[in-house]
Amino acid sequence: xxxxxxxxxxxxxxxxxxxxxxxxxxxxxxxxxxxxxxxxxxxxxxxxxxxxxxxxxxxxxxxxxxxxxxxxxxxxxxxxxxxxxxxxxxxxxxxxxxxxxxxxxxxxxxxxxxxxxxxxxxxxxxxxxxxxxxxxxxxxxxxxxxxxxxxxxxxxxxxxxxxxxxxxxxxxxxxxxxxxxxxxxxxxxxxxxxxxxxxxxxxxxxxxxxxxxxxxxxxxxxxxxxxxxxxxxxxxxxxxxxxxxxxxxxxxxxxxxxxxxxxxxxxxxxxxxxxxxxxxxxxxxxxxxxxxxxxxxxxxxxxxxxxxxxxxxxxxxxxxxxxxxxxxxxxxxxxxxxxxxxxxxxxxxxxxxxxxxxxxxxxxxxxxxxxxxxxxxxxxxxxxxxxxxxxxxxxxxxxxxxxxxxxxxxxxxxxxxxxxxxxxxxxxxxxxxxxxxxxxxxxxxxxxxxxxxxxxxxxxxxxxxxxxxxxxxxxxxxxxxxxxxxxxxxxxxxxxxxxxxxxxxxxxxxx
Ligand code: ATP
Ligand code: MG
Numbered sequence: 024x025x026x027x028x029x030x031x032x033x034x035x036x037x038x039x040x041x042x043x044x045x046x047x048x049x050x051x052x053x054x055x056x057x058x059x060x061x062x063x064x065x066x067x068x069x070x071x072x073x074x075x076x077x078x079x080x081x082x083x084x085x086x087x088x089x090x091x092x093x094x095x096x097x098x099x100x101x102x103x104x105x106x107x108x109x110x111x112x113x114x115x116x117x118x119x120x121x122x123x124x125x126x127x128x129x130x131x132x133x134x135x136x137x138x139x140x141x142x143x144x145x146x147x148x149x150x151x152x153x154x155x156x157x158x159x160x161x162x163x164x165x166x167x168x169x170x171x172x173x174x175x176x177x178x179x180x181x182x183x184x185x186x187x188x189x190x191x192x193x194x195x196x197x198x199x200x201x202x203x204x205x206x207x208x209x210x211x212x213x214x215x216x217x218x219x220x221x222x223x224x225x226x227x228x229x230x231x232x233x234x235x236x237x238x239x240x241x242x243x244x245x246x247x248x249x250x251x252x253x254x255x256x257x258x259x260x261x262x263x264x265x266x267x268x269x270x271x272x273x274x275x276x277x278x279x280x281x282x283x284x285x286x287x288x289x290x291x292x293x294x295x296x297x298x299x300x301x302x303x304x305x306x307x308x309x310x311x312x313x314x315x316x317x318x319x320x321x322x323x324x325x326x327x328x329x330x331x332x333x334x335x336x337x338x339x340x341x342x343x344x345x346x347x348x349x350x351x352x353x354x355x356x357x358x359x360x361x362x363x364x365x366x367x368x369x370x371x372x373x374x375x376x377x378x379x380x381x382x383x384x385x386x387x388x389x390x391x392x393x394x395x396x397x398x399x400x401x402x403x404x405x406x407x408x409x410x411x412x413x414x415x416x417x418x419x420x421x422x423x424x425x426x427x428x429x430x431x432x433x434x435x436x437x438x439x440x441x442x443x444x445x446x447x448x449x450x451x452x453x454x455x456x457x458x459x460x461x462x463x464x465x466x467x468x469x470x471x472x473x474x475x476x477x478x479x480x481x482x483x484x485x486x487x488x489x490x491x492x493x494x495x496x497x498x499x500x501x502x503x504x505x506x507x508x509x510x511x512x513x514x515x516x517x518x519x520x521x522x523x524x525x526x527x528x529x530x531x532x533x534x
Contacts, residue, residue: 033101046073049147111135117181120217175207183214187226194233212249224331232284253323256300263311268386278384291344294324410449433498471511476531
């Protein structure tokens with residue numbers, strides 16, 4: 024086959040120099056696969072008969088980094104970009120189920136290709152010699168098949184990570200796993216115990232973000248459950264609910280596929296209903312319910328997130344969406360504004376995306392999707408108003424309240440109450456109107472005067488203040504030690520509770 028494979032200049036230059044020095048050298052692995060499949064390679068791996076030391080000598084005029092000399096890899100830095108060159112090698116015994124105990128450098132490309140995971144990844148190409156494809160990689164690529172090089176059971180026991188790599192190539196490129204390899208994937212899933220959390224997470228997120236994730240999650244749910252046992256009860260769990268066409272797992276898979284391929288969003292959707300099996304109940308009409316499932320989903324998702332060692336921010340956002348995926352976002356501007364104030368724009372939008380995916384995954388009620396689209400329009404409309412959504416947007420601030428005679432934690436309470444009113448009536452957000460609201464609120468304030476016997480020192484004052492700070496309705500307390508006068512400011516102060524609390528601490532209260 025006369026193929027002209029256009030190599031980036033720097034890659035071609037490295038190959039040429041190696042070949043000119045008499046070392047057979049090739050582009051290998053993913054780049055050859057992606058190029059043959061009609062795609063654009065995202066990086067190029069080169070392999071060569073030259074030993075790492077010889078590669079270094081040959082490129083002595085360039086910046087060369089010893090990336091992994093013992094594995095045969097050096098990086099030549101050209102125009103600021105590293106080009107990885109690895110010596111042909113075979114691998115020794117694998118005793119830890121993940122990495123070879125030793126590697127040996129060899130001079131035949133075929134022996135190097137034999138250690139690679141799948142036939143589609145075990146091809147090499149050189150501008151002069153063309154393809155080296157001893158395991159039928161081109162044939163499998165054309166058929167869209169992932170097939171282990173050699174005996175699948177042996178290859179998967181050597182390195183458990185290959186199990187997830189197979190799923191990843193299937194999810195990313197839409198390839199099918201060839202039957203014998205597929206059977207071996209299922210059979211050897213326990214090998215995943217030898218793979219580090221970092222590598223599992225890296226592959227899992229790529230699987231989840233693959234364009235063909237759905238078929239992979241359905242066909243290999245047992246393997247996903249091996250790394251995420253939290254999903255096991257979902258698989259095949261019937262919902263007994265007219266709003267759901269599919270069982271919990273299939274619903275989840277369809278929803279995962281329907282949200283944009285952002286790792287955080289896909290994880291959130293993967294776990295959003297994980298709590299359903301554990302909260303299932305059936306009413307007298309035979310309808311299934313899952314009351315409170317988001318709380319349990321949250322617990323399960325958090326457990327998985329810790330094991331996957333997700334970045335803190337990804338974990339936090341994901342859990343937020345799982346926890347709130349079922350909460351309504353409002354059907355009228357006033358309600359949308361309130362929800363926006365609670366969730367913030369970013370979470371509100373993410374929740375909408377999760378809800379859309381959830382709805383598509385139900386496979387029953389297209390009307391709900393229309394509702395969600397209307398909600399999105401409402402959101403845009405509310406955002407366009409540029410109305411006040413947080414305490415910081417209010418036309419008055421804490422300093423104004425201090426100037427109006429308010430102090431302590433009453434300031435927060437006043438601002439919160441003003442914000443609640445402004446969210447319902449954006450036009451109230453003027454200094455004049457807020458002053459009016461303030462006066463109304465202040466008129467409702469309590470001011471209770473007591474006399475307390477038994478205060479003997481400054482320490483008593485501090486003790487009483489500390490006790491009263493546990494009563495949320497009390498904003499501030501003024502105490503005069505000499506006269507024993509205590510004045511409480513706040514709203515709806517529970518007097519009996521105050522009296523009881525002080526008595527229990529040894530103070531006698533006189534009204
Ligand atoms: P991509 O870079 O698109 O993710 P890739 O196939 O290039 O895919 P890399 O991880 O960059 O994947 O690995 C480069 C090559 O090294 C692979 O094509 C494969 O030949 C080989 N390889 C990588 N990981 C393994 C492994 N765990 N077992 C066997 N061979 C592997
Ligand atoms: Mg690669």
